[in-house]
Amino acid sequence: MRLRTGVLVATVACFGLALTGCAGGSTGTPTESTEAADPLGTPNAASGDPIVFGTLDLASGPVTFPEVLAAQQAAVEYVNAYLGGINGQPIKLVTCETDGAPATSQRCANQILDQEPVAIVGGADIGSPGAMPIWETADLAYIGGIPFTPVEQNSPNAVLFSSISTADNAVASIFAAQELGAKSAAVIYTSDTQGTSTAEGVIIPTMKAAGITDITPVPIPPTASDVSSAVATAVGANPDVIYVNTPAACPNVLSSLKQLGNQAQLLGIDPCTSPPAIEGANGGAEGLYFAAPVDQADSGTADADLYVAAMKKYAPADVHLDSLSAMGFQTIINLQAALADFAPEDLTTEAILAAFRDGTDNTNFLGHPYTCDGEQLAGATAICNAYQHMLQVKDSVPGLVSDEWLSPSEYYTPAH
Structure with missing residues (x-):
């Protein structure tokens, strides 16, 4: 320091x-x-x-x-x-x-x-x-x-x-239900204080409020070097969407999802879409949706x-x-x-x-x-x-889904 x-x-x-x-x-x-x-x-x-x-x-x-x-x-x-x-x-x-x-x-x-x-x-x-x-x-x-x-x-x-960490995840969760039509989801998240708070306090309850009724939480320890077991749990749940909230482990999680033949639509966080993360995912980031405030x-x-x-x-x-x-x-x-x-x-x-x-x-x-x-x-x-844009990775490049600004206010309620 x-x-x-x-x-x-x-x-x-x-x-x-x-x-x-x-x-x-x-x-x-x-x-x-x-x-x-x-x-x-x-x-x-x-x-x-x-x-x-x-x-x-x-x-x-x-x-x-x-x-x-x-x-x-x-x-x-x-x-x-x-x-x-x-x-x-x-x-x-x-x-x-x-x-x-x-x-x-x-x-x-x-x-x-x-x-x-x-x-x-x-x-x-x-x-x-x-x-x-x-x-x-x-x-x-x-x-x-x-x-x-x-x-x-x-x-x-x-x-x-x-x-960031609240409105972006809430908007993406709503998008999964309202625009992608998901009824089931697996949420992969880092099980530290920040990751758990975001998954359990924002993503999962907002998904439920927006209409996703079957949700499988999949925590990953922040020190985990092998994510394959957690990813297999998510894929094995056969969800409509898989949400990735693992800032440091995004490339490994996304790469593993591809290797296991995941067919669910992907959502995630902005760190999953940086150029190094997309490259490290070996094609696993393709199609991933995420929300951003800019x-x-x-x-x-x-x-x-x-x-x-x-x-x-x-x-x-x-x-x-x-x-x-x-x-x-x-x-x-x-x-x-x-x-x-x-x-x-x-x-x-x-x-x-x-x-x-x-x-x-x-x-x-x-x-x-x-x-x-x-x-x-x-x-x-x-x-x-609190407004966000929705984006999607296509051909390894993030692009706007639309230029509309989206608010999470209708479905997001803070955990007490």
């Missing part, structure tokens, strides 16, 4: 780029990219003393999401170079590496506080329940990011622009073109443009948009939160408009937008 300051910069092309397999986009209308001289716009560099924000980076452990921090850092570079930062002063993002354990996140949170941030930028940290009480005690706003756990989703000082990077919208250009300019070449990357980028752009005219002395927690909670249907970069009224997702008062 170490504290890191500053911003990662790399002027390299975005990994290969296979943009049709990336997630990104916006709710705007497509633009003719060829007519734009530069999707990044006209440079307008920030200067002077930086305004410090803190974030946690899940750098080690059973699962990591390096694309989130890379996207946030690339977005910081972009807003400092092209949008004048915040009121002409640059944003500085200070980070601390975590490993998924709440105790480590707690220590990191205290180290971040030593850097005197004006607010916290949400990261992708499954150990965040250890950090959130630190931020709340310090009375710091918590902005955006990847809200994996209920702790972030219900923090009184949090404003979260997209829902459009694809090849959608041709101004937001998507900007996102891709900024990642190409400022992010490492091997960063995957998946939904989590888009959400990381989204967080910084929304932050700058809401706080652009604030003088440093005016960046109090009360004023910061008010800037996001004011109004309805606020512009949400790469996503459905957000409204921070505490009522967008049942049981998650900090979620400002």
Whole structure:
């Protein structure tokens, strides 16, 4: 574990780029990219003393999401170079590496506080329940990011622009029943705290509420190296659909499903559809449906073109443009948009939160408009937008099923 300051910069092309397999986009209308001289716009560099924000980076452990921090850092570079930062002063993002354990996140949170941030930028940290009480005690706003756990989703000082782990799984579960016509399902999930909570608290009850009456839970230990027995259990249940919620084990599970001749329709989570996961699945990801809170990077919208250009300019070449990357980028752009005219002395927690909670249907970069009224997702008062797109992997590339935004509100009820 170490504290890191500053911003990662790399002027390299975005990994290969296979943009049709990336997630990104916006709710705007497509633009003719060829007519734009530069999707990044006209440079307008920030200067002077930086305004410090803190974030946690899940750098080690059973699962990591390096694309989130890379996207946030690339977005910081972009807003400092092209949008004048915040009121002409640059944003500085200070980070601390975590490993998924709440105790480590707690220590990191205290180290971040030593850097005197004006607010916290949400990261992708499954150990965040250890950090959130630190931020709340310090009375710091918590902005955006990847809200994996209920702790972030219900923090009184949090404003979260997209829902992952709850609304996405709920929408996909509803889709399985209402659009695929499933009456039976097997749900394969990692049996750690996060995986069990999502499977038993979101996926399974939402499926039942939407009309799937026969469900076989199939837990897999997070340390399991052989998933064949669990996969055989799922296939042996002869379900209409199999839902895969195993972030670290997606390639093995999907590959094993194919080897066992699975005939059920597949659903899963976004980590199952990253380029490495699809490649590692050896064809097993083909046909998999999943929900995402952002459009694809090849959608041709101004937001998507900007996102891709900024990642190409400022992010490492091997960063995957998946939904989590888009959400990381989204967080910084929304932050700058809401706080652009604030003088440093005016960046109090009360004023910061008010800037996001004011109004309805606020512009949400790469996503459905957000409204921070505490009522967008049942049981998650900090979620400002629960809408999702449904996508499907075809020819090893994720693509939109339709451009409709879907809400889980009709069938999703939080577990008590």
